[in-house]
Amino acid sequence: MEIRNLLPSDWAAVKSIYEKGITTGNATFHTSAPSWKDWDTSHLQSCRIVVEDNGILVGWAALTPVSSRCVYAGVAEVSVYVEPERSGKGIGLALLNELITLSEADGIWTLQAGVFPENIGSLRIHEKAGFRTLGIREKIGKQNGVWRDTVLLERRSNKII
Numbered sequence: 293m294e295i296r297n298l299l300p301s302d303w304a305a306v307k308s309i310y311e312k313g314i315t316t317g318n319a320t321f322h323t324s325a326p327s328w329k330d331w332d333t334s335h336l337q338s339c340r341i342v343v344e345d346n347g348i349l350v351g352w353a354a355l356t357p358v359s360s361r362c363v364y365a366g367v368a369e370v371s372v373y374v375e376p377e378r379s380g381k382g383i384g385l386a387l388l389n390e391l392i393t394l395s396e397a398d399g400i401w402t403l404q405a406g407v408f409p410e411n412i413g414s415l416r417i418h419e420k421a422g423f424r425t426l427g428i429r430e431k432i433g434k435q436n437g438v439w440r441d442t443v444l445l446e447r448r449s450n451k452i453i
Contacts, residue, residue: 293383295390298340298352303328305349306342309373318411319373321433321440336368338398341390343383350375353387355395358404366401366452372414385417392421392447401452406432406442415443423447 298306307328313319326334339355355368370391374383395403405423407414423445431439 293343293345293350293386295341295343295386298342298354300328300332302342302349302352303331306331306352306373309349309352309375312376313373316376317435318408319414321435335371336398339368339391339394339400341387341394343387345378350378351383351387353391355391355400355403366399368395368400368403370403370405370418372417379413384413385420388417388421392449396449396451399452401449403447403449405445407445409441409443415445418445418447421447 307325310325335354341353342349343351351374353372358367372384372387426444426446429442429444432442
């Protein structure tokens with residue numbers, strides 16, 4: 293497997309993996325994938341990667357700034373998505389660890405993630421990557437008319453002080 297920077301030409305595969313995550317009901321509150329333009333403008337250019345296995349894109353990860361305010365310039369939210377049939381093979385953790393390395397090289401001192409409590413695999417990889425649980429955001433949003441909780445996770449860099 294090879295981890296490399298995400299290219300615009302990867303969008304169709306990235307979008308497909310994202311849509312499969314949406315279908316699970318436990319990956320995101322979003323109900324559809326954005327356009328490439330919207331996705332591209334909302335994610336940090338320096339922190340977006342994919343993983344390929346024998347030339348097939350099987351996962352991706354990226355960071356989104358949490359705020360446009362300058363005091364939060366070093367805080368970003370994590371997204372990690374893996375082809376469902378490749379789940380449980382260490383791909384998500386490999387992506388997350390590489391994303392951490394890239395984020396620190398980019399001066400980001402805090403990574404955060406909001407994960408549905410039912411998404412045990414995602415919670416596990418975040419824990420293995422050094423994230424800690426800050427708490428549960430109860431009934432933070434509705435999905436298909438049902439209130440959902442998220443687990444708020446955070447990883448503080450020990451390299452960016």
